[in-house]
Amino acid sequence: MGKVLMKGNEVIAEAAVHAGCKYFFGYPITPQSELVAYMARRLPEVGGLFLQAESEVAAINMVYGAAGTGVRVMTSSSSPGFSLKQEGISYLVGAELPALIVNVVRGGPGLGNIQPAQSDYFQVTKGGGHGDYHTPVLAPSTLQEIIDLTEAAFDIADRYRTPVILLGDGMLGQMMEPVEFKELSERKPEQKEWATTGTRGDGKPRIISSLELNADALEKRNELLQKKFTMIKQNEVRFETFETEDADYIVTAYGTAARIAMNAINKARKDGLKIGMIRPITLWPFPEQPFIATRDRVKGYLSVEMSAGQMVEDVRLAVEGKAPVSFFGRTGGVVPTQEEIYDQIIQLAGGVEV
């Protein structure tokens, strides 16, 4: 297949179809509405089903029901709608059901606006709903990467029986880029012995539930969940580094902010400054390793975000005080320019020699 020019939201949708997802339950919200519309048209073509729910709350619970039958299923939303899905996400974790939830983040808090933001980082990486849990979070920075990460998200969801979050922002959702898909192939649906599909002669009834009234039993169950999270931390961390080997300073950013920051870093390198980059691809589990590997020799880190400073807390945890960590961000839907980021780098490095 050759390259096609597509909008980010549509790429997510088509990537999900390529990953074998045939069921989508959603609710319109800007700036992810193209995803819903694309699925409404596309899923019937592959023998799947699109259903517009009455609310994000209903949509995530439809996902819960469908996930319980063992199929690949997803929903998508943007920040205010994603907040409404938190109840359902907590239940998906508790009942150990796989699903993909997309958050095309916009400015907040409250109704905020419809411009791109990264201010839901805390919400997606620290649990979000009630209870002791994390969900894997994948954060693409290009539309081509969306294709790989959407498939990876479904694989992780199935492998660990967990909801997985694909985190974009209004910029990634709305922008167009040429992308290339692999040939669409019919996937053999995985057999999931835990699925509730009617017993049909295969033994005792199965139960999908997150309820455990006995405290000791719930603690045991939670310990199993924690074991699963530990396994995810061991196996699923993804990140990318750029010229960190000789770097005096390292910029760290994800998603859209990482793309803009890369331009600033390239300019700084041209100006003779030794600047590197760490781009987390999984936000949970957070890639600590590239920070541990560099923290004893760099002069400092700069976390660049489209938020008031959220990921920077995880950077500080990974750096453990071994080097200074500074922050630059714009909020409320304002996207930082590469000039602004360049200026921050120059300030950090103590100026450019002329």
Place this chain on the structure above:
Amino acid sequence: MTMKTVFEKTSGLTDNQTHYCPGCTHGIIHRMVGEVLEEMGILEDTVGVASVGCSVLSYEYFNCDMTQAAHGRAPAVATGIKRVLPDRFVFTYQGDGDLASIGIAEAVHAAARGENITVIFVNNAIYGMTGGQMAPTTLVGQKTATTPFGRDASIQGLPIRVSEMLSTLDGTAYIERVSTHDVPNILKAKKAIRKAFETQKQGLGFSMVEILSSCPTNWGLDPNESLDWIKDNMVPAYPLGVYKDVPKGGDEW
């Protein structure tokens, strides 16, 4: 001497002992649903959805695949299951707090879409599990933990008649309100449950049986008084009968 079996426990229920209070009619309703699933021979093709409230543990009692839903969300969860598996039977089992309060949106929209599912709606005019608070179905004047002086329409508003409300929606195919306060009504209730599942079998759309039920513990009455209280107070407020019985909704659109 030859022994003749005159009564057996339905295979529609597991052997687990239920946690329901003495005199509560949840047990009777469970049994009727279990019997209908057994009699129709559909236990192995059924996925049930438990809700939140006294019947939260119903997944331990129904002898079929079961999913436990978040509070009020059972019709949405059932929608997800049924849309993937249209040839399976899917039912929800919900109380009045779950369905008529926190889950009213999910109930209304599942009904409006004509989801081909069956809702077993147990109305006892109170929140049982949390200790007897006011439900949307609590009667005017009824004392509960959160209406200690009796429900006052000028403060808490008026009760919701769910069967009447949902029957106005074109997506609904069969809606009946029945009661558990005496044997003739229990027999009628079972027929209604059967009819609801038959409606689903024929693919006609949304079916619901609203079943007036007792809550001796939270009403502060003994089991017999509770049955009388259903008859004397609930039935006049929630008239029994068939509210909807159409071959297929939505044709006029």
